[in-house]
Every structure is written in structure tokens, then in C-alpha cells.
Amino acid sequence: MANLQIRISGINLVHPLLNASGILGSNKEGVNLLALMGFSGIVTKTFTKKPRKGYDPPIIIPLEYGFLNAVGLANPGIDKVKEVIEAAHEHGLPVIVSIGGQNPDDFAYLAGKAEEAGADVLELNMSCPHTPGYGIDITTTDKLLKEIASSVKSVVKIPVWAKLGYSKRLIKEAEILLSEGIDALVLINTLPGMVIDVYVGKPILSNKYGGLSGPAIHPVAVYSVYRVYQEFRCDIIGVGGVHDWKTLVEMLMAGARAVQIGTAIISFNDKLLVKRILEDLLKYMEERGFKDINELVGYALD
Amino acid sequence: MVKKLKNTLQYNAISQRLIPRYKYTSLKLIDKEKLSQTLYLMRFKVLENIGKPFPPQFIMLWVPGYEAIPMSVALFDEDNNALSIVVKPVGPTTNYLVSLEPGIFMGMYGYLGKPCIPHGKKYLLIGGGSGIAPIMHYAQYISNHNESGIIDILYGCWKYEEIGKIPLILQNYCSTIKTVCFSDHCDYQGTLIDALIKTDLKLYDIIIIAGPPGLLENALKIVKMDEDLLARVFLVVESMVKCGVGFCGECIIKGTNKLLCVDGPCFPAKELLYVI
Numbered sequence A: 001m002a003n004l005q006i007r008i009s010g011i012n013l014v015h016p017l018l019n020a021s022g023i024l025g026s027n028k029e030g031v032n033l034l035a036l037m038g039f040s041g042i043v044t045k046t047f048t049k050k051p052r053k054g055y056d057p058p059i060i061i062p063l064e065y066g067f068l069n070a071v072g073l074a075n076p077g078i079d080k081v082k083e084v085i086e087a088a089h090e091h092g093l094p095v096i097v098s099i100g101g102q103n104p105d106d107f108a109y110l111a112g113k114a115e116e117a118g119a120d121v122l123e124l125n126m127s128c129p130h131t132p133g134y135g136i137d138i139t140t141t142d143k144l145l146k147e148i149a150s151s152v153k154s155v156v157k158i159p160v161w162a163k164l165g166y167s168k169r170l171i172k173e174a175e176i177l178l179s180e181g182i183d184a185l186v187l188i189n190t191l192p193g194m195v196i197d198v199y200v201g202k203p204i205l206s207n208k209y210g211g212l213s214g215p216a217i218h219p220v221a222v223y224s225v226y227r228v229y230q231e232f233r234c235d236i237i238g239v240g241g242v243h244d245w246k247t248l249v250e251m252l253m254a255g256a257r258a259v260q261i262g263t264a265i266i267s268f269n270d271k272l273l274v275k276r277i278l279e280d281l282l283k284y285m286e287e288r289g290f291k292d293i294n295e296l297v298g299y300a301l302d
Numbered sequence B: 001m002v003k004k005l006k007n008t009l010q011y012n013a014i015s016q017r018l019i020p021r022y023k024y025t026s027l028k029l030i031d032k033e034k035l036s037q038t039l040y041l042m043r044f045k046v047l048e049n050i051g052k053p054f055p056p057q058f059i060m061l062w063v064p065g066y067e068a069i070p071m072s073v074a075l076f077d078e079d080n081n082a083l084s085i086v087v088k089p090v091g092p093t094t095n096y097l098v099s100l101e102p103g104i105f106m107g108m109y110g111y112l113g114k115p116c117i118p119h120g121k122k123y124l125l126i127g128g129g130s131g132i133a134p135i136m137h138y139a140q141y142i143s144n145h146n147e148s149g150i151i152d153i154l155y156g157c158w159k160y161e162e163i164g165k166i167p168l169i170l171q172n173y174c175s176t177i178k179t180v181c182f183s184d185h186c187d188y189q190g191t192l193i194d195a196l197i198k199t200d201l202k203l204y205d206i207i208i209i210a211g212p213p214g215l216l217e218n219a220l221k222i223v224k225m226d227e228d229l230l231a232r233v234f235l236v237v238e239s240m241v242k243c244g245v246g247f248c249g250e251c252i253i254k255g256t257n258k259l260l261c262v263d264g265p266c267f268p269a270k271e272l273l274y275v276i
């Protein structure tokens, strides 16, 4: 059987499939569900300094081509992250704690707390498109990006991933983060979007606009991974519309070493999704003569 | 190489399309009827074809200007793609909802939750308060799909004024309907649990109960002693539902690995023994 193990930013994963931040991952019951689905590590919901209730429903709209969501970073606050980490560790899985702050000091504080609570990796959410004061709002300048990355790197020893959305500044942002010692990039977050009910005559989400995920953004994600890998040959975790062996292989060939899955978990509600994707991946690798998943990483680049 | 490529292409064919199993659609309110002192029946035209619901599936109903709230499908008219819900106004969104008049538009996504249609010949369906909504859907579905099925219904409330027209609607879909309340006008006096104790539950292949947590908890206490009976009991559970599609974790059934919005809202009673 072909090798599916990968090593990314110094962390070993038995296979390349992780859940995406925001799907379950905010309490121990949710982590148990993710672990039972067979992911090789658990990515938590983005944790903030204080608990956040998030927006009122509707917080999600199913679309033919994905989802539009505006949850508003609902989470129980960083003081509750320990129980989430412990739940994942009970399943023997590494935990990637996603954190979201409003300034470099917040990020440094959250990073310290998460490491102390036992996180194996940090994922800096620099890209949530629908929560004012967080995500894309705090990465608007090179200076801020640099300060967030350096303040986090100066307080923790564990690997730090940074999650970006697609923008015209992607390559520049990646360059800044990597030069500040960020260990891997997670590409991409949802893209901003709005859906209007034409009979009601109003945007549907309570927040009016939200983040688009799923098949609609898959080519954007593949492009982003490809471009950043082409430029920097760095460790990348691809995310956006991965739902089967083919979308997974595309991400790997573009340069991702691991992938995260969000929308597919909630579209299919198929508890065997991970198992099925991995079985299909192995069949594809056998057919195409790949013996090791690492051979696929960046295969599509010249 | 040619052979290999061919295999791969064949394999290609089963690459899945990622289409959610539920959809968003606009709705038009076409009818509203006050059923009792506390319940309203609201009928909507579903403006897009989003498939058909199976009991006890629910929708997230978006009431513009207010919230999206979970509502059980109570009746479904396949020919007209129209669905009815039964609303008990309890807070801002439900109070505003029942104040709306036909002609107004809103939205929904669905159908959510897992269809759960246990097979049998003789059904006892028990509904308390707004829990009557999924029970209506069960009665409609079973009477349409299982012609030889016998359906007895127990419907309970605190006051006689809450019974209203529910028995009138349900009589089209069942063999018998008995009412339960603290007034002499009801068929049984007391609570649904008092009525349950007086009912010979062994007569039924399937017993489905929907209603407030207290009802489910006490019903479980009665049936849990008898393993054979327990295996025939199904509970339609309510909890907080925020996303309805399985990512927010709000509706987890504590002590289990189940999400109400994905794995429920109906569960075999034996799965909830140590939980409720």
C-alpha cells in the first residue's frame, strides 16, 4: 500500500486530511465527532479572548455550489480551549488551535494560552471575511501582518500556521509571514459574498454578508496554493471545496502537503467521508503508480 | 499505460458532486388558521423544488427582520409543493410569525434531520403541545404509505382550550384520536403520562412520542423496565438548534455522539436511556 504519512512543519500526520476550522471543534463533543470521522488531526474553531455568541440565525445558507456562512466567530473563549485539546489528545490526535485576535497583543496572548493548554500547532486566523475587527480586517497592512507573526513567534515554541484568504496581496502576505518564521500557510479561507432573497427583497444572512465555501471556491483555492508554492516552495495546507479524491489530489498537485475539509462534512453528513476519500486516493495512486503521497506534492508545477 | 489511463477514467466517473442534501428556498404564506388557544397552523407555498420531507424532518424558517428558527414539518402537500407548520408562539420570532397575514414572503432551508419511519402495523403516536407537529406529519405519512397501518393518536395539553381543532385535522389521518387534559371535556383527565399508564402499550408495534423534555423523560421511565416495549418506542427530541446542518455543535445530545440536527430529531428510546 502506498504511503500516506506526511510531515508538515515538524508535525507527523498519518494521512493528509484534517477538518477545517469552524466545523464542530469548539467543544469536546464536537471533537469526539471529528475524531470518529477519522481525521488525522483536529483543527479547532477559532478561539478568541472572550466568549463570543456570534450572529443570530440564519448563520448559513446552503447553495447549489457551496455555502454562505456568517457565524461571527462564535466560540466559548480561550479559557475553554483546554478541554477541546484534551478531548483530541484522548483520541491520540494532534490539535491545531485556531486563534483570532484584534491586534498583535491579542494574538500573542491567545498563542501563549493555547500552547500552555497543550496545543500542538497554532493556526492564526487572519482571514475571516465577516467579523469586523477580526480576520481580514486586521491584516490590511504589511506592518500589522509582520507584527502579529513576530509577536506570536516570539512567545511560542510550537509550529505556527497562518491562514489567509485569497486577495491580490496573497503573494506579498505569504512572503511577509514566511520571513517572520511562520512555519506553514493555510490557503484559503472563505471568500466574501452575499445572497439576496428576491421575493423578500433582503439579504438572507442576519449579518447580511458572509463567507463563501465549497465547490465555488475550489479553483480559487487550487490557484492560491499553486501560486504560493511556486513562489516559496513552503509547507501549505490546502482548503476550499475538497470533497473527494480528485479535489484532494488537485490540491496536493498544486503544492499542498495536507488539506482541510469543511463544507463537505456538512453537505454529505457522511460519517465515512474520510475513509472513502482515502480509499479512493489509494486506488488512484496505485493506478497512476505513485508509491508515496509526498510524490504528489507540487506535481503539477513545471 | 493506455490500460491504466482507462481505469482512471472509469474511476473518474464516481467522483462525487458536492451538492448539499438540503436547499434554500423562498416561501409564500398562503394560509393561517388559529387551531387552539396556543397553536396556529401556517401553510406555505414552497417556491422552489427542494424535494419532499419525511417525518420527522424540520426546516430552518427565516422570518425576515427576526431570526431563523427550527420548525417541524406538520403536513406536506406534494401536488402543490406546499407545507404546513404548527406554531406555538413563545418568544419574539414566533409571536411575530403568527401575526403575519397570507401573501407575505419568507425563506427556509431544509429538509433537515434524518427521516425516521419505523415499520409496523399498529402505531401509537403521542404528541404534547407543539410536539403535535411532527406527530401530524407521521400520521399523514403513514396513512398515505401504509394502507393497512392502524394509527391511534394521543394528544395532550394542560387546558381544554389548547385542544382546539387539532383532533378535527388529525381524524383524516388516523384510526382514533384521544385527547388528554385536566378538564372533563377531554377523553383522559390528567397528563399524557397518566393516559400512557392507562393505555395497553403492548398492543402497539411502534410508539412515537413528541413533546417537551418532561414528557419524554417520564415516558422513558415507564417503558424502560420492559426491554421488548423499549425497543418499540421512538422519541422525537427538541433542543437548541442554531445552524441545523451539523457544524455549530449547539444541538449535541449530551452524553452521546449524536447531533439532533443530523442524526435526529427522532431517536430509538433505547439510545436515550442514560441521556434524558
Ligand SMILES: Cc1cc2nc3c(=O)[nH]c(=O)nc-3n(C[C@H](O)[C@H](O)[C@H](O)COP(=O)(O)OP(=O)(O)OC[C@H]3O[C@@H](n4cnc5c(N)ncnc54)[C@H](O)[C@@H]3O)c2cc1C
Pocket: B058, B067, B069, B070, B071, B072, B073, B085, B086, B087, B088, B089, B090, B091, B092, B093, B094, B095, B130, B133, B134, B237, B238, B239, B240, B241, B242, B265
Ligand atoms: C427540531 C425542532 C423542531 C421544532 N418544531 C417546532 C414546531 O413545529 N412548532 C413550534 O411552535 N416550535 C417548534 N420548535 C421550537 C421553536 O423553534 C422555538 O419555540 C422557537 O425557536 C422560539 O423562538 P422565539 O424567538 O419565538 O422565542 P425565544 O424567546 O427565542 O425562545 C422561547 C423558547 O423557545 C426555546 N428556543 C429558542 N430558540 C430555539 C431554537 N433555536 N431551537 C429550539 N428551541 C429554541 C427557548 O429555549 C425558549 O424556551 C422546534 C424546535 C426544534 C429544535
Ligand SMILES: Cc1cc2nc3c(=O)[nH]c(=O)nc-3n(C[C@H](O)[C@H](O)[C@H](O)COP(=O)(O)O)c2cc1C
Pocket: A020, A021, A022, A023, A045, A046, A060, A067, A069, A071, A073, A098, A125, A128, A163, A188, A189, A190, A212, A213, A214, A215, A217, A239, A240, A241, A242, A260, A261, A262, A263, A264, B247
Ligand atoms: C460554517 C463555517 C464556519 C467557519 N468558521 C471558521 C473559523 O472559525 N475560522 C476559520 O479560520 N475558518 C472558518 N471557516 C472557513 C473554513 O475553515 C474553510 O477555510 C472554508 O470553509 C473553505 O473550505 P471548504 O470549502 O472545505 O468549506 C468556516 C467555514 C464554514 C463553512
Ligand code: FES
Pocket: B240, B241, B242, B243, B244, B245, B246, B247, B248, B249, B250, B251, B252, B259, B260, B261, B262
Ligand atoms: S444545530 Fe448546529 S450542529 Fe446541530
